[in-house]
Amino acid sequence: xxxxxxxxxxxxxxxxxxxxxxxxxxxxxxxxxxxxxxxxxxxxxxxxxxxxxxxxxxxxxxxxxxxxxxxxxxxxxxxxxxx
Amino acid sequence: xxxxxxxxxxxxxxxxxxxxxxxxxxxxxxxxxxxxxxxxxxxxxxxxxxxxxxxxxxxxxxxxxxxxxxxxxxxxxxxxxxxxxxxxxxxxxxxxxxxxxxxxxxxxxxxxxxxxxxxxxxxxxxxxxxxxxxxxxxxxxxxxxxxxxxxxxxxxxxxxxxxxxxxxxxxxxxxxxxxxxxxxxxxxxxxxxxxxxxxxxxxxxxxxxxxxxxxxxxxxxxxxxxxxxxxxxxxxxxxxxxxxxxxxxxxxxxxxxxxxxxxxxxxxxxxxxxxxxxxxxxxxxxxxxxxxxxxxxxxxxxxxxxxxxxxxxxxxxxxxxxxxxxxxxxxxxxxxxxxxxxxxxxxxxxxxxxxxxxxxxxxxxxxxxxxxxxxxxxxxxxxxxxxxxxxxxxxxxxxxxxxxxxxxxxxxxxxxxxxxxxxxxxxxxxxxxxxxxxxxxxxxxxxxxxxxxxxxxxxxxxxxxxxxxxxxxxxxxxxxxxxxxxxxxxxxxxxxxxxxxxxxxxxxxxxxxxxxxxxxxxxxxxxxxxxxxxxxxxxxxxxxxxxxxxxxxxxxxxxxxxxxxxxxxxxxxxxxxxxxxxxxxxxxxxxxxxxxxxxxxxxxxxxxxxxxxxxxxxxxxxxxxxxxxxxxxxxxxxxxxxxxxxxxxxxxxxxxxxxxxxxxxxxxxxxxxxxxxxxxxxxxxxxxxxxxxxxxxxxxxxxxxxxxxxxxxxxxxxxxxxxxxxxxxxxxxxxxxxxxxxxxxxxxxxxxxxxxxxxxxxxxxxxxxxxxxxxxxxxxxxxxxxxxxxxxxxxxxxxxxxxxxxxxxxxxxxxxxxxxxxxxxxxxxxxxxxxxxxxxxxxxxxxxxxxxxxxxxxxxxxxxxxxxxxxxxxxxxxxxxxxxxxxxxxxxxxxxx
Numbered sequence: 005x006x007x008x009x010x011x012x013x014x015x016x017x018x019x020x021x022x023x024x025x026x027x028x029x030x031x032x033x034x035x036x037x038x039x040x041x042x043x044x045x046x047x048x049x050x051x052x053x054x055x056x057x058x059x060x061x062x063x064x065x066x067x068x069x070x071x072x073x074x075x076x077x078x079x080x081x082x083x084x085x086x087x
Numbered sequence: 088x089x090x091x092x093x094x095x096x097x098x099x100x101x102x103x104x105x106x107x108x109x110x111x112x113x114x115x116x117x118x119x120x121x122x123x124x125x126x127x128x129x130x131x132x133x134x135x136x137x138x139x140x141x142x143x144x145x146x147x148x149x150x151x152x153x154x155x156x157x158x159x160x161x162x163x164x165x166x167x168x169x170x171x172x173x174x175x176x177x178x179x180x181x182x183x184x185x186x187x188x189x190x191x192x193x194x195x196x197x198x199x200x201x202x203x204x205x206x207x208x209x210x211x212x213x214x215x216x217x218x219x220x221x222x223x224x225x226x227x228x229x230x231x232x233x234x235x236x237x238x239x240x241x242x243x244x245x246x247x248x249x250x251x252x253x254x255x256x257x258x259x260x261x262x263x264x265x266x267x268x269x270x271x272x273x274x275x276x277x278x279x280x281x282x283x284x285x286x287x288x289x290x291x292x293x294x295x296x297x298x299x300x301x302x303x304x305x306x307x308x309x310x311x312x313x314x315x316x317x318x319x320x321x322x323x324x325x326x327x328x329x330x331x332x333x334x335x336x337x338x339x340x341x342x343x344x345x346x347x348x349x350x351x352x353x354x355x356x357x358x359x360x361x362x363x364x365x366x367x368x369x370x371x372x373x374x375x376x377x378x379x380x381x382x383x384x385x386x387x388x389x390x391x392x393x394x395x396x397x398x399x400x401x402x403x404x405x406x407x408x409x410x411x412x413x414x415x416x417x418x419x420x421x422x423x424x425x426x427x428x429x430x431x432x433x434x435x436x437x438x439x440x441x442x443x444x445x446x447x448x449x450x451x452x453x454x455x456x457x458x459x460x461x462x463x464x465x466x467x468x469x470x471x472x473x474x475x476x477x478x479x480x481x482x483x484x485x486x487x488x489x490x491x492x493x494x495x496x497x498x499x500x501x502x503x504x505x506x507x508x509x510x511x512x513x514x515x516x517x518x519x520x521x522x523x524x525x526x527x528x529x530x531x532x533x534x535x536x537x538x539x540x541x542x543x544x545x546x547x548x549x550x551x552x553x554x555x556x557x558x559x560x561x562x563x564x565x566x567x568x569x570x571x572x573x574x575x576x577x578x579x580x581x582x583x584x585x586x587x588x589x590x591x592x593x594x595x596x597x598x599x600x601x602x603x604x605x606x607x608x609x610x611x612x613x614x615x616x617x618x619x620x621x622x623x624x625x626x627x628x629x630x631x632x633x634x635x636x637x638x639x640x641x642x643x644x645x646x647x648x649x650x651x652x653x654x655x656x657x658x659x660x661x662x663x664x665x666x667x668x669x670x671x672x673x674x675x676x677x678x679x680x681x682x683x684x685x686x687x688x689x690x691x692x693x694x695x696x697x698x699x700x701x702x703x704x705x706x707x708x709x710x711x712x713x714x715x716x717x718x719x720x721x722x723x724x725x726x727x728x729x730x731x732x733x734x735x736x737x738x739x740x741x742x743x744x745x746x747x748x749x750x751x752x753x754x755x756x757x758x759x760x761x762x763x764x765x766x767x768x769x770x771x772x773x774x775x776x777x778x779x780x781x782x783x784x785x786x787x788x789x790x791x792x793x794x795x796x797x798x799x800x801x802x803x804x805x806x807x808x809x810x811x812x813x814x815x816x817x818x819x820x821x822x823x824x825x826x827x828x829x830x831x832x833x834x835x836x837x838x839x840x841x842x843x844x845x846x847x848x849x850x851x852x853x854x855x856x857x858x859x860x861x862x863x864x865x866x867x868x869x870x871x872x873x874x875x876x877x878x879x880x881x882x883x884x885x886x887x888x889x890x891x892x893x894x895x896x897x898x899x900x901x902x903x904x905x906x907x908x909x910x911x912x913x914x915x916x917x918x919x920x921x922x923x924x925x926x927x928x929x930x931x932x933x934x935x936x937x938x939x940x941x942x943x944x945x946x947x948x949x950x951x952x953x954x955x956x957x958x959x960x961x962x963x964x965x966x967x968x969x970x971x972x973x974x975x976x977x978x979x980x981x982x983x984x
Contacts, residue, residue, distance in 0.1 A: 022984070024982075029893070029980040031893060031980065037983075052885060052886075067977075068977045071982075072973050072976070073957050073973070076957065
């Protein structure tokens with residue numbers, strides 16, 4: 005049973021991860037790559053983890069562009085809930 | 088008294104006489120007092136008077152004391168008169184010796200009276216010796232007038248003196264101490280007279296200083312009234328210093344005899360009176376006794392019958408009244424009688440004592456009034472009393488007991504009557520006629536309870552009878568009513584017994600009948616149930632909507648039906664039996680008059696139901712026959728259809744199979760170009776399409792079969808569905824395969840994959856397609872990659888899997904495989920290529936403007952980009968700047984953030 009966890013990365017961007025997937029790709033939004041020493045890596049995010057919510061907003065139904073925009077719109081800190 | 092006597096003893100007389108010595112005074116007399124002539128004188132007078140006082144009773148007197156006694160005759164006379172005795176006859180001669188003889192007789196007589204005559208001889212007397220004569224007379228006086236004086240046990244001279252003293256004691260101025268000087272003032276004489284006869288002189292008027300008067304007065308009165316002649320001379324006494332003692336003694340002795348005599352007479356009279364009085368008293372007492380005795384006896388006589396009365400009273404109150412009366416008697420009436428009796432006894436005793444004391448003969452009560460009579464009568468009374476009291480108490484007890492018994496009887500009888508009331512009616516009920524079995528059982532139990540209640544009451548009835556019996560024996564006053572009630576109770580009891588018995592019999596009989604009926608009902612129900620089931624089952628079966636698909640089924644149904652028909656006679660018999668039971672029940676209840684509503688409690692089904700169902704069953708049998716035969720026909724028809732279908736399907740099925748194999752082979756083939764494959768496939772397709780009518784026809788047959796509701800077909804393994812699916816699969820397979828080839832051609836052309844590469848890809852794919860189903864499974868793919876030299880970690884492999892199997896089907900298609908392989912061997916990242924392309928259009932700016940898009944791209948694509956591209960939100964960028972990088976990465980689903 006994989007557990008959910010929340011991470012808040014201190015801004016600003018870049019966060020240091022590659023986001024893959026989306027409703028339009030019929031794939032869940034997942035972290036496909038981490039930049040070594042990047043904020044995401046330091047924040048404890050793992051490769052393959054699914055992004056459940058971005059800044060408190062659930063990613064269910066989001067297409068890739070929407071998710072991308074959402075992350076990009078976070079000025080300051082980025083709060084993610086992952087699995 | 089004693090003092091007087093003592094005083095007496097101390098008195099000394101002047102003449103020297105000693106008190107106790109005057110019996111012998113002849114001796115002294117010889118010596119002295121006659122020397123005094125005064126005394127002689129006095130004595131003469133006194134003695135003469137004295138003798139005359141006696142002699143006058145003989146009718147004679149003396150004049151001269153020394154002369155008249157000389158012949159002795161008057162002397163003898165005197166003695167006779169004084170003594171009251173006869174002397175020897177005097178000698179009647181005149182001669183001296185006659186006179187001496189007479190005087191001697193007299194002297195002998197005197198001597199015979201116990202007087203010692205010393206120196207007094209008859210001769211001196213005959214000779215007229217004064218001294219002797221006086222002495223002799225004095226001896227006589229002493230002996231006959233003084234000697235016998237007895238006063239308070241003092242005799243003679245002392246006695247006389249004592250007498251004088253006693254009698255004069257009350258007179259203060261009189262003090263008699265002697266017979267001489269005490270008498271000189273005459274008061275003593277007067278006092279003495281006055282003491283005895285106060286009526287003769289007034290003592291208070293006497294004067295001590297007038298002795299002469301006193302003396303004369305006394306002498307006069309004595310002579311006149313007391314018959315005492317004067318013997319003393321008053322002057323002599325006064326003049327003589329000491330008067331002659333003897334003279335005074337002589338005179339006083341006369342007083343003594345006069346008064347004492349009077350006293351004696353008085354005493355005698357008193358004695359007589361006393362005696363008479365005692366007599367009278369006694370007589371009175373006797374009378375009183377007699378009277379009391381009579382009364383008492385009378386009372387006893389009256390009372391005894393009352394106490395012996397044994398008439399019983401009826402009620403206790405009356406008896407108690409009697410007891411009360413008895414108590415009254417005991418408390419009030421008897422005690423005085425007891426006292427009377429006691430008094431009577433006392434009186435009797437007193438009387439007897441008095442009589443005894445007074446020397447009288449004992450009192451003899453008259454006949455029937457004797458002490459013993461009284462005692463026995465009294466005893467009788469006591470016994471009667473006791474008996475009466477006992478009887479009263481016994482009676483009261485008896486009445487009490489009777490009352491108690493009577494009350495007990497009443498109570499018990501009432502209780503019993505209360506209990507028994509209404510029982511007759513209840514027992515006479517005919518409720519069992521309309522009772523059901525349960526009700527009868529309840530009634531029986533109730534009756535049982537009643538029977539034991541009855542038995543329990545048996546005791547009580549017996550008790551009541553016993554009490555009645557006892558009341559009879561004890562003679563209760565209202566025994567008639569008791570007996571009547573007892574009788575009616577007993578009669579009722581008998582009746583109850585009879586009714587109880589009858590009811591028991593009726594109940595038991597009815598119970599048995601109802602039991603029998605019940606049993607019949609049970610049997611009926613027991614048999615009806617399965618029979619009903621059978622009928623229901625039969626009805627069901629007969630109406631059974633059979634769905635048969637084979638002729639055999641119909642045949643077996645028909646066979647079953649025939650079998651069933653064979654069981655009908657047996658069933659009918661059962662039916663008859665059941666009806667028979669019912670009829671029997673009817674018969675029983677009719678013949679025994681059971682009026683209850685006889686309903687079978689064990690079964691809700693009635694005979695009507697039974698009959699109805701049976702009829703139905705009967706009807707259904709031929710119906711089923713018909714139905715079955717119809718069905719048989721149908722089945723035959725179906726069979727024909729089946730065969731028809733089967734024949735067809737058996738052709739088509741394999742044909743499809745062959746085609747599928749063809750196609751499979753074709754797609755897997757490595758030799759020859761894709762175009763060749765394509766051509767083959769197209770040909771195949773053509774053939775397939777041309778074959779369609781066969782399938783359609785089969786569909787038609789199938790429809791018929793379906794319309795006939797035939798769902799199975801043992802003549803073929805192919806169902807319509809099979810054929811249909813197979814057909815469609817064939818169609819799709821051929822189309823897909825063609826498509827695959829087309830795609831492969833496209834890919835080959837697009838990626839520039841040579842025929843050789845294609846063949847390699849194909850052979851690798853086929854090799855790792857273990858299952859040979861045109862797709863690689865995950866493990867197959869992994870193995871494939873490894874064989875190609877990819878050393879993959881799990882994460883990377885997972886990424887790759889996501890790429891090749893985005894839908895997570897677990898299978899990698901040949902196309903995906905080729906895509907993956909070609910992608911991996913490609914040099915460039917297509918996302919980067921797109922970004923690079925946009926950069927060129929944006930003249931190296933990190934953002935692109937709308938007019939640039941519109942200028943460089945076809946309008947549709949330009950608008951598409953404008954709509955989709957996010958704004959480029961970096962400071963310094965002009966408005967309307969669009970982020971083509973984000974867009975491009977988003978296109979490929981991969982953004983670096």
